[in-house]
Amino acid sequence: MAHVTDGLSSSENEDRMALVKRSILPVKREGCFPFSSIFHVFPSCFRSIQCAFRWIGTLGLDQRDICGRCIDLQDRLEEGHPRENHDQLQILQERYDQLDETTERQLVSLQSKYDSLYEHYIALQKHSDYLTSKMAEVSANSGDLECLNDPFANTKLANEFDNNIRNNLWIDLCENIVDEKGDHSEVEVLRKLSNMMQSIHGMCYDKADNHIREFLFLDPGDDLPFLKNNLGVYSTRKNIAHNETVTNKIKLEIRSSLQQTEDYQELVRDTSCEATTSLQEFVEKFALYCWLMTVATPRMVLRFDAVGRPYDDIKDRYVEYATQDEVEDEVQPVGTVKCVAWPSVELQDFANIWKKGEVVVTKS
Structure with a gap:
């Protein structure tokens, strides 16, 4: 029995013995009757003998010859x-x-x-800022170009004036006053506001010129010196004019003077407190920017000299203001400017236009 199980595990021997026993079980169940043994015992014994011979045929084989896949798997396990x-x-x-x-x-x-x-990069940036500052000083000293390094440069002031005053205050103010004063036409309200803005510009212009005359000990009627020949004086005037004390004084003086005019009193008459407050705020802020532009180098001015001129001749400086009703005039011909609703922002010598104005054009 030891020779039979050589190379085989106990589990494999048990499986093969079970095959032999499975063929003998029907004989035990049926008994040894003469007829039943003939039909049942012989086939069962034949299968058992066949399995036994097959089992005996494997006794001389080595276990390694049984399954090549198992050997390959074992080699892989040994390698890993x-x-x-x-x-x-x-x-x-x-x-x-x-x-x-x-x-x-x-x-x-x-x-x-x-x-x-x-x-x-930081070193280059500092060097670039230094060169920019020096070039800005050269531009400012020339008297013809604005100082780009100046927080109160002409371009910056023009943009702030257009955004902060025109877009944020003036447009809403016109609509509110026109709605509240039904007895005044839209063109009439625009004309009164235009007269007030022109008065503010004139007062700022006169005050700035008087500052120069005080520096140079000139009489009120004396002509002012040219900018190029007196850059130091104009630069000093500009620095003093930006002082907060000076700007507050200018705003109060202009507001007090403007409140005495007929146009101002007619606009605030029979209007709400909200509209009156909006008008006062507009006057003060308009005066502030007008003052800063007047003392700039080179000087900036607001143009109102378009009334009565054909609109086609001033399209480079103004755009047409869209009124609610068609504008009529008994004297001025069709296509001419009836009123300057908003001034243009330009240089004093007409050399440059920063912002276009708006005009009311006669239609019939």
Whole structure:
């Protein structure tokens, strides 16, 4: 029996013995009757003998010859030894550490280069700002160009004047007053506001000229010197004019003078407190920007000299104001300017136009 089970495991021997026993079981169940043994015992015994011969035929074979797939699987398991896997993982970890150290050194190098380039950029930026400042001073000293480095440069003032005063205050003020004063036409309200703005501009102009005369000890009627020949005086006047004490004084003086005019009193008569407050705010802020533009170098002016002129001749300085009703006039011909609703912002010598104005054009 020891020779029979050589090279086989106990589980395999039990499986093969079960095949033999399974063929004998029907004989035990049916008994040894003469007829039943003929039909049942012989086929069962034949199958059992056949399985036994097959089983005996395998006794001389080695276990390794039974299944090549098992051998291949065993070889694979031996090749994938845990110790060898551990060694491979160790090698991979060492390579990863080396790559990690290399990446870290590269990052440190790149950071150092970035810091160096950033310092160089800061130095260039400072040098560029210095050159820009010097060029701005040269432009300002020429008397013909604005100082781009100045927070009160002409372009900046023109943009703020158009956005803060025209878009935020003047448009709403016109609509509110026209709605509340039903007995006054829209064109009449625009004309009164235009007269007030022109008065403010004239007062700012006169006050700025008087400052120059005071610096040079000139009489009130004396002509002012040219800007190019007295840049120091005009620059000093400009710096003093930007002082908050001076600007507040100018606003109060202009508002007090304007409140005495007939146009102002007619606009605030029979209007709500809200409309009156809006008008006062508009006057003060308009006076502030008008003053800053008047003392600028070169000087900026507001143009109102378009009344009675054909609109086609001034399209480069004004745009047409859209009124609710068609504008009529018994004297002026069709296509001419009836009223300057909003002034244009230009240089004193007509050399440049920063912002276009708006005019009311006669239609019939």
